Amino acid sequence: MSLWEYANPRRFMAVTDRWMPWVFGAAAFCLCTGLVWGFFFTPADFRQGESVKIIYLHVPAAMMAINAWAMMLVASLIWLIRRHHVSALAAKAAAPVGVTMTLIALATGAIWGQPIWGTWWVWDPRLTSFLILFLFYLGYIALWAAIEDPDTAADLTSVLCLVGSVFAILSRYAALFWNQGLHQGASLSMDAEENVSDVFYFPLLMSIAGFVLLFVALVLMRTRTEIRARRLYALSLRERMS
Amino acid sequence: MPELGKYAIEVTSAYAVSILLLVGLVVLSLRRGRSVARALKNAEERHKNG
Numbered sequence: 138m139s140l141w142e143y144a145n146p147r148r149f150m151a152v153t154d155r156w157m158p159w160v161f162g163a164a165a166f167c168l169c170t171g172l173v174w175g176f177f178f179t180p181a182d183f184r185q186g187e188s189v190k191i192i193y194l195h196v197p198a199a200m201m202a203i204n205a206w207a208m209m210l211v212a213s214l215i216w217l218i219r220r221h222h223v224s225a226l227a228a229k230a231a232a233p234v235g236v237t238m239t240l241i242a243l244a245t246g247a248i249w250g251q252p253i254w255g256t257w258w259v260w261d262p263r264l265t266s267f268l269i270l271f272l273f274y275l276g277y278i279a280l281w282a283a284i285e286d287p288d289t290a291a292d293l294t295s296v297l298c299l300v301g302s303v304f305a306i307l308s309r310y311a312a313l314f315w316n317q318g319l320h321q322g323a324s325l326s327m328d329a330e331e332n333v334s335d336v337f338y339f340p341l342l343m344s345i346a347g348f349v350l351l352f353v354a355l356v357l358m359r360t361r362t363e364i365r366a367r368r369l370y371a372l373s374l375r376e377r378m379s
Numbered sequence: 380m381p382e383l384g385k386y387a388i389e390v391t392s393a394y395a396v397s398i399l400l401l402v403g404l405v406v407l408s409l410r411r412g413r414s415v416a417r418a419l420k421n422a423e424e425r426h427k428n429g
Contacts, residue, residue: 176394177381188386194397237404241397248393252386351401355408362412365419372422 144221146364153357160354168347171197174340182337191249192333193341197348198241199308202270205235205352206298206305209277213295223360225291226367228298229281230359234352236274243271263320266307273301287367 143149175193182189212228215221246264247257258264277297284290333341383390 172394176390181384186386187381187383188389190383190390191393194393198397233408234404237400241400244396244400245393248389248396252389355404358412359408362408362415365412365415369415369419369422372419372426375426376422 141219141221144219144223146223146368149223150361150364153361157354157357157361160350160357164347164350164354166347167343167350171340171342171344171347175337175344179337179340185253188249188252189337191245192337193344195242195245195249196341197345198238198245199267200345201348201352202235202239202242202267203305203309204349205231205238206270206274206301208356209235209298210302210305213298216291217295222287222291222367223364225287225295226363227356227360229291229294230363231352231356232274232278232281234355234359236271236278238348238352239267239271239274243267261320263308266304270301270304270308273297273304277301287370 143152172193176190179190181187209228209231212224212231215224216228243264246267250259251257277294280294280297281290284293
């Protein structure tokens with residue numbers, strides 16, 4: 138079976154109709170477990186105190202903010218190269234989820250930064266590139282809304298997505314590119330020396346799984362809505378012409 | 380409720396803001412999904428009936 142079968146809207150609707158309740162259920166389970174575990178059953182950090190509990194929201198949200206843009210980039214490239222409508226609509230569907238994740242990352246980061254760094258905001262490379270990524274998300278959503286013809290909108294937003302990818306990469310690696318600023322390095326890494334302690338690590342992994350599954354569930358649901366909206370648009374055009 | 384010490388306001392407000400945003404996103408996505416599905420059903424019926 139080829140992945141391209143799902144580029145057929147009918148096939149996509151049939152398959153996702155079966156998957157969606159399971160993905161939503163798994164997302165709710167992982168998210169509730171991770172957040173309840175982290176909030177109620179983890180100790181205070183020796184340096185950050187109880188403010189460490191914000192990590193279970195901030196890290197998964199920041200990861201998903203960047204990965205949502207990466208998913209939109211792949212979907213946009215598929216649209217530009219192979220002209221599959223479902224991929225363009227999936228990119229459109231992911232943007233509001235990505236912008237929400239970015240907003241959560243920015244808000245929880247500011248709330249955590251105030252007592253720990255002594256400031257809500259600083260023009261640190263990672264924070265600044267994250268803010269620009271947030272603005273790119275808003276621009277991407279506004280561009281889809283501003284253009285009536287869906288194919289033209291998909292073309293232009295795909296190009297915007299390619300440009301915005303620079304800031305998605307910068308958001309991820311800014312702390313490494315410019316070894317300055319307040320923001321620390323990655324909390325989770327393949328390099329064991331950088332990982333957080335096990336007592337925080339496992340609830341954090343659960344919370345990350347919850348955020349990933351919630352993203353997948355929401356993108357599937359919103360893509361189904363966009364496919365229906367496109368069909369509705371085609372029918373209304375036909376009605377107007379006849 | 381766990382003992383949050385001097386960071387109680389920060390931790391609870393971070394959780395409140397995040398949960399509010401996530402619930403809002405899910406609710407808005409569900410509502411738009413339902414309204415588009417309903418509008419498409421009506422349009423398809425109109426189309427069938429000529």
